[in-house]
Amino acid sequence: MGAEAPTIPLLTPxxxxxxxxxxxxxxxxxxxxxxxxNVPQPHAILYYSQRTSKGGLLISEATGVSDTAQGYPxxxxxxxxxxxxxxxxxxxxxxxxxxxxxxQIWHVGRVSNRDFQPNGQAPISSADxxxxxxxPSNGTDVAQFTPPRRLSTEEIPQVVNDFRxxxxxxIEAGFDGVEIHGAHGYLIDQFxxxxxxxxxxxxxxxxxxxxxxxxxxxxxxxxxxxxxxxxIRLSPFADYMESGDSNPEALGIYMADSLNKYGIVxxxxxxxxxxxxxxxxxxxxxxxxxxxxxxxTFLVAGGYDREEGNNAISENRADLVAYxxxxxxxxxxxxxxxxxxxxxxxxxDTFYALDPVVGYTDYPFLEDxx
Numbered sequence: 001m002g003a004e005a006p007t008i009p010l011l012t013p014x015x016x017x018x019x020x021x022x023x024x025x026x027x028x029x030x031x032x033x034x035x036x037x038n039v040p041q042p043h044a045i046l047y048y049s050q051r052t053s054k055g056g057l058l059i060s061e062a063t064g065v066s067d068t069a070q071g072y073p074x075x076x077x078x079x080x081x082x083x084x085x086x087x088x089x090x091x092x093x094x095x096x097x098x099x100x101x102x103x104q105i106w107h108v109g110r111v112s113n114r115d116f117q118p119n120g121q122a123p124i125s126s127a128d129x130x131x132x133x134x135x136p137s138n139g140t141d142v143a144q145f146t147p148p149r150r151l152s153t154e155e156i157p158q159v160v161n162d163f164r165x166x167x168x169x170x171i172e173a174g175f176d177g178v179e180i181h182g183a184h185g186y187l188i189d190q191f192x193x194x195x196x197x198x199x200x201x202x203x204x205x206x207x208x209x210x211x212x213x214x215x216x217x218x219x220x221x222x223x224x225x226x227x228x229x230x231x232i233r234l235s236p237f238a239d240y241m242e243s244g245d246s247n248p249e250a251l252g253i254y255m256a257d258s259l260n261k262y263g264i265v266x267x268x269x270x271x272x273x274x275x276x277x278x279x280x281x282x283x284x285x286x287x288x289x290x291x292x293x294x295x296x297t298f299l300v301a302g303g304y305d306r307e308e309g310n311n312a313i314s315e316n317r318a319d320l321v322a323y324x325x326x327x328x329x330x331x332x333x334x335x336x337x338x339x340x341x342x343x344x345x346x347x348x349d350t351f352y353a354l355d356p357v358v359g360y361t362d363y364p365f366l367e368d369x370x
Contacts, residue, residue, distance in 0.1 A: 009313035010306070010321065010337055013055070016297045017228045017265040019100050019176065021320070022055025024313050025334055028301050028322035029059040029104040029179065029233070033352045034360060035076035038064065040086040043356035045093045050331035050361060054098030057320065059179050059231075059268075062106040065166035066159075068124055069187075071112030074354060078103065078169045079162070091174035102231060103170040104179040105163060109187030110148035110196075111241050122149040124159070126191040126213070127198050131242055153201045156213060159187075164220040167230075177229030180217055182255075183270055185241025188214045192236075192255075193245040207247075207254050215258055222262045230264040231299070237272035237285055248272070249285060256293035267294045268322065271302030291317060306337050332365045341366055 014021045027048075035041055052058060064070050064077035077083045087103070094101040110125035117123055125148035134143050151159065167178045182188040190196045191213040197204050203212050214232075222230050236245060236252035245251050252269065259267055272285040291298050300312060301322035309321040327333045329346035336343055350359020 008338065009310045011334075012313070014297075014319055016057070016100075016320070019057070019265075020055060021057055021100065022053070023334060024320045025056065025309070025327075025337065026299060026320050026322040027051050027056075027058040027327050028324035029062055029181070030324050030328055031061050031072060031075060031352070032360060033072060033074045034354060034356060035061075035074050036354075038070060038075065038077045039083055040076045040090055041356065042089070043361065044090045046361045048090055048101070049093040049097055050365075051327060051333070052094045052097040052099035053334050055100070056098075056334065057100045057102070058094060059322065060101065060103045060175070062104050062181055063166070063170075065105050065107050066162040067118045068121075069107040069162070070116040071108035071123070072116075078105065078166050078173065084169045084173045087170075087173035087175070095174065100176050101174075102177045102179045103173070103175040104181050104233065105166045105170065106181035107159065107162070107187040109190045110145065111186060112148075113144055113146040117146075122146055124149055124151050124155075125187065125196070126151065126203065127196055129196060129198070129242075134241075150199075153203065156203060156216075160213070160216050160220050163217045164224045167221040167225050171225050171229070177231065177265065178221060178225065179231040179233055179266075179268060180214075180221060181233055182214050182217075183233045183235035183240075184238060185243035188217065189235070189240075189243050192251060193243045195239075195242065195244040195246070207250060211251075211255055211258060214255065215262075218259065218262050218264060222264055227263040228265050230262075231266035231268055231297075232259065232264065233268040233270070233301075235270035235274070236290075237283075238270055238274060249289065252287070252290045253293050256290040260293075260295045264296060266297035266299055266320075268299035268301065271300060274302040288317060306340070309337075329363050331361075331363055335366060339366075 011023045066079050110123050112123035114120040128150045130147035131145040170178045236248040272283050297319045299320045300318040312318045325346045329344040
């Protein structure tokens with residue numbers, strides 16, 4: 001055995017557009033429901049900075065683009081001046097440790113109810129198909145959804161504009177870029193997936209029409225802040241929130257290919273095995289055709305462990321691997337992967353607790369457990 005330790009693929013440097021990353025481990029966007037009144041809080045400074053490494057990429061929790069975008073309690077927004085100001089010290093803390101920070105911007109669409117909407121109105125969506133009440137991930141209360149209102153053709157540009165303004169606000173808050181949330185059954189996915197979208201205008205029917213809304217948002221955001229600062233997250237294979245598609249592979253390839261026109265910096269795709277929240281399944285499908293189609297940086301997510309992440313990089317199936325639950329429970333995930341040290345176990349019961357510390361910033365670092 002030579003003096004050289006074997007190279008760990010996840011810990012090799014990578015150039016993502018104009019960003020020099022020192023490794024391939026990304027903090028996945030994780031909703032934590034601790035932004036009281038939809039305003040980011042000071043305790044998020046510690047949470048994000050704990051997970052920051054020099055030259056590491058972090059993606060923020062999903063952040064609402066407007067007052068109609070919310071569907072969960074205490075999630076942050078970035079449509080008001082107050083929210084922009086509240087994000088600044090959080091972003092500054094990540095930058096102080098040399099991290100690269102993208103803000104994930106989202107609109108939940110029909111995954112909402114009147115209580116979250118201005119003037120108690122119906123949530124907006126691609127269609128007026130209601131969502132079945134669901135047992136939420138905390139397993140206690142059943143999430144009730146108000147039947148949505150179908151957006152008119154004329155209203156769609158206004159929603160596209162909300163994403164554009166949110167992206168501009170994110171840059172004003174100091175973020176290095178934005179990730180458009182086009183996954184997991186939220187508004188953009190509600191347009192892309194034929195199980196939901198039953199429109200007969202230019203935003204429905206053919207694959208091209210169903211993807212039009214997503215690509216108009218990509219174009220507007222790229223024009224506003226620069227394509228080199230824009231990523232998108234997609235989950236063509238997933239069926240979250242009753243948003244499945246009859247031909248997910250065609251959808252994924254069409255989107256990957258179409259995104260090339262805009263020159264955005266990355267495409268972040270969720271593995272087909274993550275059909276439902278939190279459970280892996282064996283499946284024959286793969287992201288490889290999308291990986292081959294997309295010309296920018298390709299991120300993958302979906303229940304990866306250390307070995308799977310290393311294999312994805314060494315086999316060139318991805319450029320970067322996003323970690324969610326493992327990163328949530330291991331603020332020093334990078335160091336633990338480097339040393340192949342044991343990992344803290346995550347506690348699902350406190351993922352969405354409102355406590356500013358418990359299950360949020362109190363997971364131990366290696367030196368604390370040594």
